[in-house]
Amino acid sequence: MPSNDIGIDLGTATVIIYDAQRGLLLKEPSVVAVDTRTGDIITAGSDAQQMLGRTPDRIRAAMPLSDGVISDFDMTTAMISYFIKKVYAGNLIKPRVVICVPSGVTEVESNAVVSAAASAGARKVYLIEEPVAAAIGAGIDISKPEGNFILDIGGGTSDVAVLSLSGIVCKTSVRMAGRKLDEAIVRYVRGKSGLLIGERMAERAKIACGSVFFTPEEDCKIEIKGRNLRTGLPGKVTVTRGELCEALSDPIETIILAVRRILEITPPELAADIHRNGLILTGGGALLHGLDRLLERETHLPVRVADNPTECVAKGTAAAFGYLDQLADGFSRSSTYRH
Incomplete structure (x- = not known):
């Protein structure tokens, strides 16, 4: 029987919907095309992306997320609804949904994501921070008393975090990414x-x-x-x-500074773990040529790119249903919120 639990990586550039049982269900650009006269959604995803910069006045094609958060609530709701219906056509039972958000998200931004998903037809909504989802998707056992270092570079934000005992020990998020x-x-x-x-x-x-x-x-x-x-x-x-390489040097330096900041405040015992385990790269930005070698040079840590880094966060988001109780109880500031 198909699962009614799905994970959504609601990215600035791409929306990925993943089911822990069935795997990848949808991977589409975060773009919506709307009829300006009626307000009705015309299409979303790849078809809408083809319209960017090419539409007449009666059609508006836009990306409703900016820097990892919702910039247009109505369009985001319409987009999530469109994608959920696309993967759950004919299913009468509404799904439970886990959505990943940047680690620096505010309460207002979190509530906007939850409201958008609920309005789009989700039966129950949970939020999980991107570094946690990335770690789970990369196959890391986050419940161990061991330091794990994650850098997730998405379309709108780059999240850096040290995880241990199902919790985030230290973290930062910079709006510098793809x-x-x-x-x-x-x-x-x-x-x-x-x-x-x-x-x-x-x-x-x-x-x-x-x-x-x-x-x-x-x-x-x-x-x-x-x-x-x-x-x-x-x-x-x-x-x-x-x-x-010259063009990308300044923005990449911002990400490197964020990584260094977290290393500087990591507790010594966990720093020893990180020196052994290294830095794990996830997100589409992990595929940028030479990034792993640059980070190795700058941090003196072993750096590895997670398997299938572009879908790693979505995979971890879907798998997070098995960790909900641990995550809610294991964080000093919970990374999962029940609604």
């Missing part, structure tokens, strides 16, 4: 070549040739297209991996 890296590439290309490119083009360049740590032997090139700001005409330019 989207900000794309924006950094847009600014760099505009400043150096006078070419205005879209964020989707910047994202493709980042995935194909972006890097934060590489050797000349690993260099590559990619052609990117946009609008020449001097002539107003379509144009293109070729950028190298070295140039993209």
Whole structure:
């Protein structure tokens, strides 16, 4: 019998719905297209993403989440509802839902997520902080009295945390992640070549040739297209991996500083565990070329990328139903909230 318990990674860039029994149910961009005359949702996900920047006045395509939190409540509710109906078509029993949120989320932001999910048809809603979900999804036994160090880089936020005994010992969250890296590439290309490119083009360049740590032997090139700001005409330019590394250096430094901050306040006993266990990278940002080597150089820790890092948080979110009592009781400031 299909499970009615699902985990939702409600990301700034991508929504992933996962079922602990059935696995991945949905992976779609966090985009909604709405009819401006009626307010009705036209579509969401991949179809809506194709409309970004290409819609007439009667249609608005937008991303209702910004920096990991809800920026448009009504559109977020409509998007969650659309996706839940898509994976639970014909099912009369409403699902219980666990949604992961950034570790720095405020109470107001948490309540907005819960209200949106409840309005979208969830029977019961739980929230879990992203580093905890990431650790569970990476296969770590968080109940042990042992320090585990997690860095989750998503689309809107990067979360850093040290976990032990089913709890978060220390943590921080910075709103510097995938989207900000794309924006950094847009600014760099505009400043150096006078070419205005879209964020989707910047994202493709980042995935194909972006890097934060590489050797000349690993260099590559990619052609990117946009609008020449001097002539107003379509144009293109070729950028190298070295140039993209330069473009990404400042935002990546912000993430590295957050990692260092947590290391500085980690209790000595757990620091010894971390020196042995290393740093685990999760989220789409974990796939950025050279990031693991850069972090190894900067922290002097072994660094490994979790298996399937893009779905790691969603997988852990779905698996969190088996940890709800432990998480609610095991945290000095609970990372799971019942509603």
